[in-house]
Amino acid sequence: MQTPSTHTAVHRLDLGYFVRPAAEVGGPEPRVEPVLAYLVAHERGLLLFDTGIGAADPETEAHYRPRRRPLQAALAAAGASLADVAVVVNCHLHFDHCGGNPLLAGKPVVVQAVELATARRGDYTVDELIDFPGARYEELAGEAEIWPGVRVVPTPGHTDGHQSLVVHRPDGTVVLAGQAHDFASHYAADHLARQAASDGVEPPLPGYRRWLDRLADFAPRRVLFAHDCSVWEPPRAG
Numbered sequence: 006m007q008t009p010s011t012h013t014a015v016h017r018l019d020l021g022y023f024v025r026p027a028a029e030v031g032g033p034e035p036r037v038e039p040v041l042a043y044l045v046a047h048e049r050g051l052l053l054f055d056t057g058i059g060a061a062d063p064e065t066e067a068h069y070r071p072r073r074r075p076l077q078a079a080l081a082a083a084g085a086s087l088a089d090v091a092v093v094v095n096c097h098l099h100f101d102h103c104g105g106n107p108l109l110a111g112k113p114v115v116v117q118a119v120e121l122a123t124a125r126r127g128d129y130t131v132d133e134l135i136d137f138p139g140a141r142y143e144e145l146a147g148e149a150e151i152w153p154g155v156r157v158v159p160t161p162g163h164t165d166g167h168q169s170l171v172v173h174r175p176d177g178t179v180v181l182a183g184q185a186h187d188f189a190s191h192y193a194a195d196h197l198a199r200q201a202a203s204d205g206v207e208p209p210l211p212g213y214r215r216w217l218d219r220l221a222d223f224a225p226r227r228v229l230f231a232h233d234c235s236v237w238e239p240p241r242a243g
Contacts, residue, residue, distance in 0.1 A: 012046070012047065012048045013045065013046065013047050013048070013154060013155075013172060013173070013174050014045070014046040014174075015043055015044070015045055015046075015172060015174075015179050015181070015229075016043065016044040016045075016046070016083040017041055017042075017043055017229065018041065018042040018043065018044055018057075018076075018079040018080065018082075018083060019039065019040075019041065019074055019079060020040045020041065020042050020055075020056075020057035020058060020073065020074050020076065020079055020104075020105075021039075021040050021057065021058055021071060021072045021073040021074040022037055022038060022039050022040055022071070022072055023037075023038060023040065023058065023069040023070060023071040023072070023101065024036070024037050024038075024069060024070045024071075025037075025038055025069070026068065026069075038187075038232040038233075039232060039233070039234055040057055040058050040071075040101055040231065040232065041055075041229075041230070041231050041232070041233075041234070042054060042055040042056060042057060042076075042079070042231075043055070043170075043181050043229065044080065044083050044085060045155065045170075045172055045181075047152055047154075047155060048153075049091065049152045049153070050089075050090075050091030050092070051085055051089050051090050051091055052090075052091065052092050052093075052094060052152070052155065053080075053090045053092070053093050053094070053109070054093075054094050054095075054096070054170050054181045054183070055094075055095055055096060055102045055103070055183065055231060056076055056093060056095070056102070056103055056104055056105030056106050056108070056109065057073065057074070057076050057079075057101070057102075057104045057105045058071045058073045058100065058101045058104045059100040059101070059103065059104025059105070059106075059107075059131050059133075059134045060104070060131070061100050061131050062131075065100070069101075071101070073104075076105035076108055077108075087108055087109060090109055090112055091112070092112060092113050092114075092115060092151070093106060093109055093112055093113070093114045093115065094114075094115045094116075094151070094157065094168075094170055095114060095115070095116055095120075096167055096168055096169065096170075096181075096182075096183025096184060096185070096231060097116075097120055097163065097164045097166060097167045097168070097183065097184065098116065098120055098121065098123075098124040098129070098130050098134070098135060098164075098166075099129075099130050099164070100130050100131040100134060102183070102184070102231065103130070103134050103135075104131075104134060106134055106137065106140070107133075107134065107137040107138075107139075107140075110137060110138060110139025110140065110141075111139045111141060112141065113141050113142070113143045114140070114141060114142050114143065115142075115143045115145065115151060115157060116142055116143075116144060116145070116166065116168070117144070117145050117146070117147075117159060117166035117167075117168050118144040118145065118146050118166070119146075119165050119166040120164060120165070120166020120167070120168075121135075121142055121144055121166070122166075123164070123165065123166060145157060145168070147159055148219075154172065154173035154174075155170065155171070155172055155173070156170070156171040156173075157169075157170060157171075158170075158171055158216065158219055158220065159216065160182065160183070160185035160214070160216045160220075161216070162185060162214055163183075163184045163185065167183065167184065167185060168183070169181060169182045169183055169185050169220070170183075171220070171223050171225070173223075176226070177224075177225070177226025177227065178223045178224060178225045178226055178227075179225065179226065179227045179228075179229065180220060180223070180225045180227070180228040180229070181229055182228050182229065182230050182231075183230070183231045184230070184231045184232060185214070185216075185230075186230065187230070187232055187233065188230065188232070188233045188235065189228070189230060189233050189235035189236060189237040190235070192228055192230070192237050193237055194211070195213040195214055195217055196213075196217065196237070198210060198211040198212065198213040199213045199217050199218070199221070225239075226238065226239065
């Protein structure tokens with residue numbers, strides 16, 4: 006049983022957007038997607054979940070046409086600064102999630118060991134965003150409570166080492182899902198598929214990501230995403 010902190014708050018940070026080409030979205034038009042990070046204010050300090058879009062090579066820049074909002078400005082809007090951040094958690098290490106990590110050199114960065122190993126093999130992300138001067142990683146091999154009431158849960162799929170953050174609050178648990186699902190609607194569909202299977206609905210049924218069973222143990226009241234401003238909340242009876 007987790008003990009929620011009475012002081013824990015979660016602030017969403019707008020770190021810009023990029024344009025995903027039509028070929029990647031399976032439609033006739035490109036799609037503009039936000040890049041969102043989250044600042045968790047805890048009695049232990051400030052935890053930053055993702056850090057925004059890093060500078061990439063000219064080909065990648067032309068492909069995604071990113072527009073960046075400086076991390077410093079986003080933190081300032083939440084009443085914080087780079088110096089105030091105690092720890093970074095990256096859901097994964099693609100360049101649109103770890104771009105601000107070098108600005109936080111010396112701060113511990115919590116990642117899954119398999120994610121860091123994959124990034125270091127190359128041809129995965131922007132190498133300069135991984136082993137920059139002052140980089141300090143805390144590698145996990147699975148689930149871990151990193152602060153009281155704050156737990157990292159592996160949610161592989163988008164990458165093998167993807168992880169989400171579960172934050173226990175007195176008013177209900179918040180899950181920072183990163184890119185475990187691209188959109189809240191995708192999470193909702195998987196959640197319903199899991200519910201149907203649990204209810205014993207006769208097959209055929211759609212599959213769902215099995216780590217949803219673990220997230221369901223926490224009975225989340227809100228699930229937030231890296232590339233969708235929408236928020237998933239459970240339906241309320243009555």
